[in-house]
Amino acid sequence: MSSSATLKSLREEVCWANKMLPKAGLVTMHSGNVSGFDPVSGRVVIKPSGMDYELITPENLVEVDLESGEVMAHQLKPSVDLSHHLFLYRHDSSLSSVVHTHSNYATAFAAVHRSIPCALTAISDEFGGEIPCTPYIDNEGDHIGEGILKYRGRGPAILLGNHGVFTWGNSVAGALKAAVMVEDVAKTMYLAFQLGAPVPIAQQEVEKWWDRYHQRYGQ
Secondary structure (H helix, E strand, O other), X not given: OOXXXXXXXXXXXXXHHHHHHHHOXXXXXXXXXXXXXXXXXXXXXXXXXXXXXXXXXXXXXXXXXXXXXXXXXXXXXXXXXXXXXXXXXXXXXXXXXXXXXXXXXXXXXXXXXXXEOOOOHHHHHHHOOOEOEEEEOOXXXXXXXXXXXXXXOOOOEEEEEOOEEEEEEOOHHHHHHHHHHHHHXXXXXXXXXXXXXXXXXXXXXXXXXXXXXXXXXXX
């Protein structure tokens, strides 16, 4: 497939995923973004800054050269989170998509600097352990990207203290799924904390669920 064809397909996927953020209840107004990376062309496409989700089209996503960070000519302004997305792609070649949200329940955990404990089999499946929370990190330069790589666990998600959620994956759909799952399990764990102290799953049992989900689940 040519670079123009793969980039066109990526634009369609990233447009769809951005539009899914409000539909899945993960964002309000403009408070999140999805990007995707095309290794054939070396380009990243990302949501335009401050654009209403219903106005996003494959064509108005902002295209950026990964190596130089240069926005292609005649493009809109990219998301202010672009630098964090670029940092992650540059430092983890397995990534094809990055999602950032401020979804309510997950961000509530971030507000109190609390990782989401692995007390659900769904967390074992998708994340392979707790969903970690970083300390507060400012938004200067590469600090957020560096913090994500420093504090991330095995799974494709992290909470940024006092900020929100980043997820990633080797596909746009996978990164979006991780964002949806973070919010879902955060809500359940919030409710569990109202009832008492959640009981973490033993690590050897976590491994069983992780292995089944990643090796035998689905078609």
